[in-house]
């Protein structure tokens with residue numbers, strides 16, 4: 180289903196206070212329809228909080244979020260998006276393939292679970308309880324869970340963290356295919372090569388604000404690498 184707007188995601192002046200701190204501080208950004216948008220930022224910059232606002236899990240203190248042109252958390256939006264959170268402890272006992280079949284049953288036109296399992300290399304551990312999977316295997320199942328409903332817009336919070344290079348490249352290929360099929364992708368990552376390889380648009384956020392944005396080419400004019408730009412424009416907690 181195509182988005183009715185030119186933007187899959189519009190975030191305006193978003194402010195979230197947690198524990199007395201403005202974790203997001205009047206943050207504004209957009210994700211174009213049909214594009215892959217990467218959100219980069221140091222640990223604690225507010226990336227996961229942003230995703231949680233977009234998926235209706237965190238209610239902002241101020242500002243606006245429009246997901247596919249509508250309010251986050253509404254049933255029609257929820258049915259049209261996919262979400263891969265950083266951790267999903269709730270699935271502890273269920274086998275990977277049973278989890279995916281259950282998730283598929285929640286959608287009107289899900290992807291074929293067996294094909295998705297084969298595509299992401301999940302077959303070898305499809306009958307293993309989720310809690311016994313390695314970190315990278317859990318990531319692959321989480322990714323499959325985010326995609327199985329054939330979403331128009333998918334939020335992926337550090338999708339390849341913990342994946343080996345085979346799984347990482349398979350994931351990149353799948354994300355390129357998703358975009359080619361017209362889906363919009365918003366992903367957070369610490370991997371600069373991932374943003375360079377995939378992103379149509381990059382947003383660097385720091386301390387809850389936008390520190391830089393543009394295409395990779397725009398951000399790296401002047402011969403700097405994306406990592407150089409990141410290190411210059413954002414603050415780390417170490418050092």
Ligand SMILES: Nc1ncnc2c1ncn2[C@@H]1O[C@H](COP(=O)(O)OP(=O)(O)OP(=O)(O)O)[C@@H](O)[C@H]1O
Pocket residue numbers: 197198202220221222223224225226227228229
């Ligand atoms: N429930 C909460 N109460 C208080 N502070 C919180 C809460 N949840 C998150 N925070 C704080 O908000 C800030 C942003 O956290 P968030 O998880 O959004 O960062 P992030 O950019 O995703 O970081 P990382 O790259 O480490 O995953 C952090 O300083 C975190 O400690």
